[in-house]
Amino acid sequence: MSDQDLVVETVKDILGRFEPFVLTAERRWDAGLWSALADAGLTGVGLPEEAGGSGGELADAVAIVRTLAAGAGAVPVAEQLLVAGPALLAADLELPSPEQPTTFAVAAGVTVHPVDNGDGPGRFTLSGTVADVPWAGAARHVVLLAPAPAGMGGAVLALVDASSLPADDAANLAGEPRAALVLDQVAAAGALLTEAQAGEIRARYALARSVQLAAALEQVLAWTVQYAGERHQFGRPLGKFQAIQMELAEMAGEVTAVTALTDAAVQSLDRGENVVLAAAAAKVRAGAAVEVVARLAHQVHGAIGFTQEHKLHHLTRRLWSWRDEAGSELAWSTVLAAGLLAGGPDQLWPALTRAV
Amino acid sequence: MSNSLTLAPAPRSEAAEQVRAEVREFLAAELAAGTFQTHVDTWLSGVDPAFSKKLGERGWLGMTWPKEYGGHERSAMERYAVTEELLAAGAPVAAHWIADRQSGPNLLTYGTEKQRREILPRIVAGECFFVIGMSEPDSGSDLASIRTRATRNGDGDWVVNGAKVWTSNAHHSHYGIVLVRTSPADPSSRHAGMSQLLVDLSLPGISINPIRILDGGHHFNEVVFEDVVVPGDMLLGEEGNGWHQVTAELAFERSGPERFLSTYPLIAEFGRRVAETGDAAQLAALGRLSARLLALRQMSLRIAAALDRGELPNIPAALVKDVGTTFEADVVEEVRKVVDVTPSLASPDPLARALAEAQLHQPGFTLRGGTNEILRGIVARGLGLR
Numbered sequence: 001m002s003d004q005d006l007v008v009e010t011v012k013d014i015l016g017r018f019e020p021f022v023l024t025a026e027r028r029w030d031a032g033l034w035s036a037l038a039d040a041g042l043t044g045v046g047l048p049e050e051a052g053g054s055g056g057e058l059a060d061a062v063a064i065v066r067t068l069a070a071g072a073g074a075v076p077v078a079e080q081l082l083v084a085g086p087a088l089l090a091a092d093l094e095l096p097s098p099e100q101p102t103t104f105a106v107a108a109g110v111t112v113h114p115v116d117n118g119d120g121p122g123r124f125t126l127s128g129t130v131a132d133v134p135w136a137g138a139a140r141h142v143v144l145l146a147p148a149p150a151g152m153g154g155a156v157l158a159l160v161d162a163s164s165l166p167a168d169d170a171a172n173l174a175g176e177p178r179a180a181l182v183l184d185q186v187a188a189a190g191a192l193l194t195e196a197q198a199g200e201i202r203a204r205y206a207l208a209r210s211v212q213l214a215a216a217l218e219q220v221l222a223w224t225v226q227y228a229g230e231r232h233q234f235g236r237p238l239g240k241f242q243a244i245q246m247e248l249a250e251m252a253g254e255v256t257a258v259t260a261l262t263d264a265a266v267q268s269l270d271r272g273e274n275v276v277l278a279a280a281a282a283k284v285r286a287g288a289a290v291e292v293v294a295r296l297a298h299q300v301h302g303a304i305g306f307t308q309e310h311k312l313h314h315l316t317r318r319l320w321s322w323r324d325e326a327g328s329e330l331a332w333s334t335v336l337a338a339g340l341l342a343g344g345p346d347q348l349w350p351a352l353t354r355a356v
Numbered sequence: 357m358s359n360s361l362t363l364a365p366a367p368r369s370e371a372a373e374q375v376r377a378e379v380r381e382f383l384a385a386e387l388a389a390g391t392f393q394t395h396v397d398t399w400l401s402g403v404d405p406a407f408s409k410k411l412g413e414r415g416w417l418g419m420t421w422p423k424e425y426g427g428h429e430r431s432a433m434e435r436y437a438v439t440e441e442l443l444a445a446g447a448p449v450a451a452h453w454i455a456d457r458q459s460g461p462n463l464l465t466y467g468t469e470k471q472r473r474e475i476l477p478r479i480v481a482g483e484c485f486f487v488i489g490m491s492e493p494d495s496g497s498d499l500a501s502i503r504t505r506a507t508r509n510g511d512g513d514w515v516v517n518g519a520k521v522w523t524s525n526a527h528h529s530h531y532g533i534v535l536v537r538t539s540p541a542d543p544s545s546r547h548a549g550m551s552q553l554l555v556d557l558s559l560p561g562i563s564i565n566p567i568r569i570l571d572g573g574h575h576f577n578e579v580v581f582e583d584v585v586v587p588g589d590m591l592l593g594e595e596g597n598g599w600h601q602v603t604a605e606l607a608f609e610r611s612g613p614e615r616f617l618s619t620y621p622l623i624a625e626f627g628r629r630v631a632e633t634g635d636a637a638q639l640a641a642l643g644r645l646s647a648r649l650l651a652l653r654q655m656s657l658r659i660a661a662a663l664d665r666g667e668l669p670n671i672p673a674a675l676v677k678d679v680g681t682t683f684e685a686d687v688v689e690e691v692r693k694v695v696d697v698t699p700s701l702a703s704p705d706p707l708a709r710a711l712a713e714a715q716l717h718q719p720g721f722t723l724r725g726g727t728n729e730i731l732r733g734i735v736a737r738g739l740g741l742r
Contacts, residue, residue, distance in 0.1 A: 225739050239741040248739055249732035252361055253679040256672070260654035261647075263365050284647035333643025337630065340646055345631035348624055349444045353376070356650050 004063040007056075010040060011067040020072035020314045023175030029138040030074040034101060043077060044098030047085045051095045058270045065208065066215035072314035074176065076135040079103040082208035084143040087201045091157045091191035096141045103139035103162075104205060105130050107146040110183060112156045112190070114149050124149075124158055124190040126183045132325070136179035137167035145201055148192060155198035158190035172321035174314070203279035205326040207265055210279065213286035213322050214255075214262040216315045217293050221255045223312060224248060224297045231302075238300065247296045254289035261285050264356045277355040280336035287323035287332075294319050361738050363672050366657035369433040375416075376437040382414065383445045394446035396713040397618045400575050400720070402448030403528050405482070411442075411449075412482025417456045420663075421464060426477030432663040436656070440613040446621035450525055450575070455479045458608045459486035459533055462552075466593030466601055471554060475531070489520040489534030489555070489579065490602065497730050499535070500546045500599065504581065506536040506553055512588040514538075514553060516561075516581040522724070526564045526577040532557055534581075535598050550598030554590045561585070571701065571716035604668060609725050611659040611673035616652040616680030618721055619687040622710040623649070626691045629707050641694045645687060652680050671738035674731040681721040681728060688714045 018033040037043050046061030047053025061081040068077050084104040088095050096102050110128035126146060133142055142162045148154045160183070167179035193201070225248055228239035238244045262285075265278035294316045298305050305312040323329060340351040386392060386407075395402060411417055419435040421427025442449050460479045463472055478484035495501045504518025516536060523532065532555045539549030557564070561584035567576040593601050623645055630638040655676050662669045692699070692711060699712035722728045736742055 225741070228741065239736075239739075242733070245736035245741050246729065246732045248741065249675075249678065249735035252735050252739060253675050253682075256361060256675055257648070257651040257655060257679055259362075260365070260658060261651035264654045267365060278650075280643070281647040281650045284644060285651045288644065288648070329644075330640055333640045333647065334636065335643070336646055337639040337641075337643035340642070341627060341631045345628040348627040349620075350380070352646060352649065352653075353440075355646075356654065 003057070004059055007042075007045070007060050007063045008067050011037070011042060011064055012071070014040065014042075015067070015071040015073060018073070020074070020311065022308055023074055023171065023177075025169045025171075028074075028171070028175075028177045029076075029135060031138070033073055034075045037075065037077065038099040043080060043101070044085075046081050047089065047095060047098060051089055053085065053095065053098055058266070062211055062266055065211050069212035069215040069318075070219035070315075072216075072311075072318065076101045076103045076139050078208045078212050079134055079139075082211065083201070083205045084141075086204065087143055087145075087157055088159060090197070090201075091193060093157065093159055093189055093191055096159070100140040101135060101138060102141040102143060102159075103133065103135045104143045105133040105145075105181075106202060106205070107144040110144065110146040112146050112149050112158070114152075115187065122190060122192070124156055124188055126158060126160065126186045126188055128183055130181045130183065132170075132178045133167070133181050134325070135177050136162065136165075136181055137177050142181065144188075145193075145198055152192060154195050155193045156190045157193055157198075157201070158188040160186055160188045172318075172325065174317035174321050176318070176321065178325075199276050200274065202327065203276040204269070206283040206332060207262075207269065207275060207279035209322045209326040210258075210262045210282040210286045211266065213290065213319060214258045216319055216322070217255045217258055217286070217289055220293055220297045220312070220315050220319070221248075221251050223315075224251065224300050228300055244300060247300060251293050251296050254292045258282075258286045258289045261356065268356060277336055277339045277351075280332040280339070281356060283327065283332045284329055284336060287329040290319040290323045361671055361675060361735070363658040363662050363669060366433065366654070366661035369431065369437075371431065372433045372437040375430075375434050376441055378414075379416065379438050379441040383441060383447060386410075386447070387445070392448050394621050394624075395448075396446065396621050396710055397717040397720075398446050398621075399443065399449050399453045399614045399618070400524055400717070400724075401450060401573055402446070403450045403525055403575075404448035405451050405485075405528070407448045408452040408482035408485075410482070411452070412480060417452055417482050418460055418476065418480035421460060421476060421480070425464070425472050426480035428480075432660040433657070436613065436660040440617065440653075443613055443617040444620050444624070446624075451485050451528055452479070452482050453614070454488055454524065454529075455484060455486035457612065458488070458605045459531070461608050462533060462592070462601065462605050463554075465604065466552070467554075468589065470589065471592070475554075484531070485525065485529040487523040487526045487529045487532040487557070487579070489523060489532040491520065491522050493519055493521055493578070497727055499602070500550075501541075502535060502537060502550070504534065504536045506538050506551065506586070508588070509585070514586040514588065514591070516553065516555070516584040516586055518581050520579045520581075521567065521576070523564075523577045523579045524575050526557060526579050527566070527574070529557055531555060532579065533592060535602055538595055538598075547599040549596060550602075551595045552592040552598045552601050553586050554592045555584070555586055556590075559584050559586065569717070569720065571713065603670065606726070607659070607663070607668045607670050607673045609673075610677040610731070611656055611669070613653070613656055615677045615725075616649065616656070616683050618681075618717070619684040619714045620649075622687055622691060622707075622714045625707040625710045626695070629695060635694070638694045641690050645690055648683050648686075652676065652683060655679065671734060674726070674734040674738075677725060678728050678731040678735065685718050685721045688718050
């Protein structure tokens with residue numbers, strides 16, 4: 001049993017006590033699941049102990065995120081472990097206690113003013129509206145990636161205390177909070193980043209969603225294969241019909257492609273490489289797989305899968321949401337192509353062999 | 357997800373990156389010298405024995421085979437890098453492709469010592485080419501229904517009668533590995549009674565007739581056997597074990613980069629066009645195609661790594677071929693939707709030429725080496741459905 005298998009078993013045990021539910025404005029996230037994970041030290045995995053985390057490897061954090069995604073856990077773990085935490089550490093900013101959720105958002109429309117021009121982590125004030133903040137209203141802190149103050153170039157990474165910021169009820173297709181936060185002269189600790197550093201954080205965000213997509217896609221395939229074996233029509237299981245077998249095989253191809261690419265991108269991140277193109281590719285590929293896998297999963301499940309009574313929607317609605325979050329498929333395919341062509345029109349192939 | 361579909365990630369291989377750089381340098385020099393022109397689908401259509409010989413001289417054929425048979429004892433990951441570079445450049449690799457990819461490995465597994473010593477070093481040198489003799493006029497996807505038969509004569513030799521089709525480049529090849537019935541068909545055991553014969557294509561009684569594909573190219577043939585006497589010691593493997601041996605070849609046949617790079621030269625031309633125009637829709641299309649290609653590389657690399665571990669991952673190989681050939685066919689549609697170009701084989705515009713070549717080769721991608729319907733049946737078995 002590998003270390004990751006142990007982590008996965010622990011998360012599965014906890015998930016077993018918290019069934020997924022339909023998220024509503026009244027019940028926007030699974031606070032009980034979060035507490036159980038935090039009590040077990042799982043909300044600090046992959047973040048170093050000296051910074052207040054639980055230690056462990058990136059692979060452990062990814063295993064936790066995958067397991068929670070497959071179980072439709074309504075908690076900001078992917079944001080905290082794979083994006084906000086590592087981004088704060090890379091920027092030499094202090095990590096809030098991992099026991100309280102920290103989320104992440106790209107704040108393109110926020111204006112940032114420096115308060116302190118001294119060396120090291122500075123203080124900034126932020127004003128403007130941040131759209132699509134994952135888990136706004138649930139997360140205690142939000143790490144924002146905003147444009148740098150005028151004349152400074154690059155970007156600012158700021159740690160904002162979100163506990164007193166009003167959040168609206170906006171949510172994604174799965175009901176996960178994706179609210180707008182309005183900042184009015186909010187003071188925050190922050191650090192200046194180069195445009196390249198900011199790009200790597202955006203890539204991390206996309207890769208985190210890709211990891212979630214890969215895990216959810218695998219689970220949807222497994223559910224669908226299982227259902228096709230259990231559901232009988234015309235006197236035989238659905239899975240005995242060749243038409244259904246063709247659909248399940250097509251799903252398996254998509255899922256395998258996403259897993260292979262996402263795993264490779266994660267390994268590349270683990271080796272400390274620049275993952276902008278790898279993450280872009282993983283996100284685009286996962287998004288493309290969602291179209292096929294969610295469509296065919298619903299087709300095979302029939303009408304029951306189209307109801308909130310059946311569990312399928314917990315993942316298919318998330319798949320349809322996640323594929324356009326953290327940068328849409330259009331945005332990342334453009335980044336990918338432009339990056340691959342950056343070395344010149346005749347260097348596309350060498351760029352492809354280096355990208356992941 | 358069923359374990360039979362999942363493979364461990366491929367490790368990094370410095371040796372593979374080293375040989376990749378050498379191949380890239382070689383190809384740049386050959387292109388500069390004008391010894392070949394880039395085309396689509398060159399592992400079917402690019403026959404150039406002189407080019408194959410050059411690859412042999414550089415140690416890029418029979419790369420993974422034992423040294424005692426002329427091989428180079430390098431890893432499947434290194435071979436992957438070499439084949440991938442050749443395909444991406446659209447280099448003429450068809451002459452040796454089948455021999456290097458699957459006939460040689462088949463001989464290594466099932467061949468007699470004499471067969472190996474006589475033939476393998478010649479494949480490694482790029483001087484001996486093979487065809488696959490599986491499909492017949494009445495047996496396509498249902499391979500077990502073949503009727504070509506071989507019977508022993510009084511001297512212990514095999515007398516072969518029947519016909520094989522889609523034998524790529526038989527008119528340029530030296531040997532065929534031919535699947536024959538050596539016992540009458542048994543309805544209760546469809547896969548029994550078949551054997552593989554190693555057939556010298558210059559034997560009397562063999563006629564090779566061209567079958568032209570859509571662009572007029574002569575790659576396919578019908579190979580007819582009329583009382584062809586094949587020496588008794590040219591049985592490959594065991595009599596009656598033919599079905600098993602054919603199945604074992606397929607992990608090699610179905611998992612390599614030729615299952616998703618047949619139309620890469622079109623992507624390369626498209627990339628040049630996008631770099632020139634900077635058009636947003638074209639950039640996005642190139643990004644989508646690139647993401648699919650990058651995923652396929654990782655899938656195929658996992659299989660190369662599994663081969664290095666001594667595994668024969670037939671089901672993941674079927675998956676690569678299904679996803680990969682669907683991709684190489686889709687390239688045509690993705691590109692033509694975002695460029696204002698009319699495909700033409702004679703056009704001075706290389707993008708129009710590549711589009712035309714890819715379009716006219718496209719139907720073959722999802723047929724050859726097992727149709728995608730057959731492959732999905734294999735995948736369904738891996739999912740536990742049949």
